[in-house]
Amino acid sequence: MQEMELLLNPQRKPVGEGAKLADFTREESRRVRDYHRKFREYSPTPLVSLLNLAKSLGLANIFVKDESKRFGLNAFKVLGGSYALGRVLARHLRTPIEELDVEGIRNGAFADKTRGLAFATATDGNHGRGVAWTARQFHCPAHVFMPRGSAAVRADNIRACGADCRITDLNYDDTVRLAGRQAGENGWIMVQDTAWKDYEEIPRWVMQGYTTLAGEALEQLRERGAESPSHLFLQAGVGSFAGAALGFFAAVPAGKPPAAVIVEPRNADCHFRSLAAGDGEPRAVKGDLTTMMAGLACGEPSTLSWEIIRDYAAAALSVDDHLAANGMRILAAPLPGDPRVVSGESGAVGCGVLERICSGPEAGTLRKKLGLDSGSTVLLISTEGDTSPEIYRDVVWRGRFPAPETRA
Ligand SMILES: Cc1ncc(COP(=O)(O)O)c(C=O)c1O
Structure with missing residues (x-):
């Protein structure tokens, strides 16, 4: 079996023709951030550029939003x-x-x-x-x-x-x-942090809460002279995070909305399967949902974010665990000149898959399908730091979840 499967979203719609994005506008996000500012623990998390990695992968730039620095709690949640x-x-x-x-x-x-x-x-x-x-x-x-x-x-x-x-x-x-x-x-x-029929108000507030990080990222990009990214890699469990970030960037007026790629672990790829089914209805993945990406081990899409993902995601990826481990290792040992990011299992998977898409055996086809080229600016969100320090060290120090080509 291939280490990742890519699906281009057959149901993608132009912004405005699908799910409503009124809850995720910049104005709403500012209101949410004003609330977060009332906490003395609040400060924007860093947005770092991995320019050397980007150049080595044939991209214009890769930005990583480092949510390990959020409120001293090591994750964006x-x-x-x-x-x-x-x-x-x-x-x-x-x-x-x-x-x-x-x-x-x-x-x-x-x-x-x-x-x-x-x-x-x-x-x-x-x-x-x-x-x-x-x-x-x-x-x-x-x-x-x-x-x-x-x-x-x-x-x-x-x-x-x-x-x-x-x-x-x-x-x-x-x-x-x-x-x-x-x-x-x-x-x-x-x-x-997930919605279902008759339970949507609180999950909507949870999703709106996440727009603070998207709003910060957009401002930080603009401060550096970059515009909205061309690509977003968004890891999904129930999809609230991906839906909120995608909703926010899609609602930014002017310019082309970024191509958002939803990334899920193979054994909990409910969005991938829902998009593949092609009838607009969400699908559940049952069973143990076994994956090292604990934050993404969810089998049922949230009813609120599903509509946003269904209508506006460009693609979905169902991936093996070692790609998340690769992402952790790449971010822990960056190319000279790039900053280090401590990123946990669910935080690093976007980086691991991006590296593979751009330099793996199928790079030519995958890059083309996703429109990744030397003009592309990719935004990754490292949604957690080493929230399980033992697993972090097992992966980064001891090589747990090795890439297949390095296995003896
Ligand atoms: C670190 C991390 N990243 C991403 C996610 C995915 O968020 P969602 O379940 O909203 O898709 C989670 C969920 O718990 C998480 O803990």
């Missing part, structure tokens, strides 16, 4: 959870989100009014940590459920934020359902 919790509290306190007194809430000034609010979520790690962290800042309890096989260190990081955290014996999608039932029975507010 807190952007979504914190915005959703902010919206929930704003509604509870009957105040517009623009006027929410985040510092006052953190100081306990509203404790009388927020007493009794409790949150629940399911997570592979990063989302739960973001929700647990924000709930603690807001003096509210959080209950977090994780799928079987979750790394103990990820659960410990969540407990360190004061949340109650349990690793279940279910896969990700069933863990989400369990968390939902528990929330219903106990009166907790479910803050999930």
Whole structure:
């Protein structure tokens, strides 16, 4: 079997003719970022250029947004959870989100009014940590459920934020359902980063939260004289992150929207399969969803982001784990002159596949299909750092998940 399969999206539409993007405009993103700015931990994460890697691959430039620097939590996910919790509290306190007194809430000034609010979520790690962290800042309890096989260190990081955290014996999608039932029975507010029929408001806020990173990236690109990228490689679990980033860049007025390539692990490639089915309906992948990319081990597309991905993604890739491992190694040991990025399993896969597309045995065909050439500027988002330090070292130091050609 090939190490990656590429599918050009047969249903791609011109912007404006498909899913509505009103929630992901620059104006909305600015509003969200104004909220994030109220946290003293907020600062834009770095956008670095891997110019030498780009030249060696025959591209104009490669930019990497380094989300390991987000809020001291080593992943981008807190952007979504914190915005959703902010919206929930704003509604509870009957105040517009623009006027929410985040510092006052953190100081306990509203404790009388927020007493009794409790949150629940399911997570592979990063989302739960973001929700647990924000709930603690807001003096509210959080209950977090994780799928079987979750790394103990990820659960410990969540407990360190004061949340109650349990690793279940279910896969990700069933863990989400369990968390939902528990929330219903106990009166907790479910803050999930995926949507389904009748549950879209909070996941929409979560997605809007992610637009902060896209808004920062666009500004950082413009500060360097670059325009919107020509290509975006977006890794997908349930697709909320990819849908938000793609929605944001597609909604940027003027210029051509970037070609967005959705990247998924082979055993959890629900968007790839949904696009391949070609009838506009999402498909689920069942079973263990085994992959080293824990953040992407989701078998059911979010109903909200699915429509954006279906209508505007240029292509989808279903890939083997060693490509994520390659990405981690490339970013950890860059070409001379390029900066190093500490990127974890789900963060680095875009880099691993880009390198392969541009220099692997099928480079000629793949580059052509994706329109990657010496004029292309690619934006990659390293969505996490070494969130599982043991796995990170196994991959980067000891060569775990080797590329096939290096295997003895
Ligand atoms: C590091 C990382 N990257 C990407 C994703 C994918 O996000 P989504 O599930 O919204 O597709 C996740 C999800 O948890 C993640 O943890």
